Amino acid sequence: xxxxxxxxxxxxxxxxxxxxxxxxxxxxxxxxxxxxxxxxxxxxxxxxxxxxxxxxxxxxxxxxxxxxxxxxxxxxxxxxxxxxxxxxxxxxxxxxxxxxxxxxxxxxxxxxxxxxxxxxxxxx
Amino acid sequence: xxxxxxxxxxxxxxxxxxxxxxxxxxxxxxxxxxxxxxxxxxxxxxxxxxxxxxxxxxxxxxxxxxxxxxxxxxxxxxxxxxxxxxxxxxxxxxxxxxxxxxxxxxxxxxxxx
Numbered sequence: 001x002x003x004x005x006x007x008x009x010x011x012x013x014x015x016x017x018x019x020x021x022x023x024x025x026x027x028x029x030x031x032x033x034x035x036x037x038x039x040x041x042x043x044x045x046x047x048x049x050x051x052x053x054x055x056x057x058x059x060x061x062x063x064x065x066x067x068x069x070x071x072x073x074x075x076x077x078x079x080x081x082x083x084x085x086x087x088x089x090x091x092x093x094x095x096x097x098x099x100x101x102x103x104x105x106x107x108x109x110x111x112x113x114x115x116x117x118x119x120x121x122x123x124x
Numbered sequence: 125x126x127x128x129x130x131x132x133x134x135x136x137x138x139x140x141x142x143x144x145x146x147x148x149x150x151x152x153x154x155x156x157x158x159x160x161x162x163x164x165x166x167x168x169x170x171x172x173x174x175x176x177x178x179x180x181x182x183x184x185x186x187x188x189x190x191x192x193x194x195x196x197x198x199x200x201x202x203x204x205x206x207x208x209x210x211x212x213x214x215x216x217x218x219x220x221x222x223x224x225x226x227x228x229x230x231x232x233x234x235x236x237x
Contacts, residue, residue: 045166045174045217047226061225095173100164109221110164112185114173 002026002113004096009118016086020118022079022096030054030074033099033108036081038092039117048094049081050108059107064090086122093117126150126220130229136237143205145232147218152198155222162222165194165203168231169214177216178203210236 008020022034035050049070050059058070067086072079079096100112127150137143153162161181166174176185178194181201191206205212213236218229 044231045168045219045228047228050226059224100176100179107224108226109162110176110179110219110226111166111174112176112179114175117173 004098004113004115006094006096006115006118009094009120011121011123012086013124014087014122016122017082017084018086018120020081020083020094020096020120022115024077024079024096024098027098027113028102029077031102033106034072034079035097035099035108035111036070037095037097037111037114038090038120039095040089040092043092046092050099051079052105052107053099053103055105057105057107083120086120088122091120091122093119125225126153126223126227128218128220128227128229130216130218130232132232133230134233134235136235137205137208138237139210140207141237143208143212143234145203145216145218145234147196147201147203147229149199149201149220149222153220153222154198161197161201162220163194163196163201164219164221165192166217166219167212167214168217174217205234208234208236 005023033052036048069082095117096115097111098113099108100110131146163181165178168174182194215231
């Protein structure tokens with residue numbers, strides 16, 4: 001079955017760290033860029049970060065640049081994001097998402113497969 | 125950054141009637157060499173992740189009912205639901221992939237009148 005499964009969310013204090021993971025199955029993981037997209041409670045969608053499938057090029061939103069680090073392990077079909085120096089405004093459901101197009105050392109274009117999301121709450 | 129602005133923020137439509145959602149980009153997202161518009165539409169139902177409905181502004185994804193259609197070019201785009209069904213109640217988002225950062229519209233909530 002084609003699916004994405006996120007894990008690692010939870011409650012963390014401001015300034016703290018958290019690592020999210022995404023496990024992929026049912027498709028050739030290394031052929032696709034992968035991304036994190038977040039949604040604050042009651043708000044819209046915000047692209048956070050992407051990593052290309054082939055050469056591991058990374059891309060970040062300005063709001064997380066320097067604090068978040070995205071990575072992937074194609075041998076394990078997993079993607080991660082290390083989130084440091086967390087702020088209250090990082091509180092959101094974080095979705096793992098697959099690029100709708102295959103190939104290339106490029107940023108993800110659009111997202112044709114989404115996980116169910118994992119909630120990150122930054123609060124004291 | 126390319127700003128995506130949707131209108132209206134919400135709309136209520138009777139069952140079987142047409143729903144029209146607009147999306148405007150702050151700059152053209154038509155790639156001249158391919159003559160393709162780098163825009164997609166998603167549907168998000170309560171408690172669910174988004175679902176891709178339409179890519180390249182007008183290409184319906186596999187399994188998406190044909191009452192959903194996308195149109196437009198350059199900076200102005202439209203998602204149309206030709207005959208609203210109860211299961212279409214959701215928030216709809218447009219997203220551009222012409223440049224990084226990828227940006228979404230703020231969403232349009234569709235309800236039944």
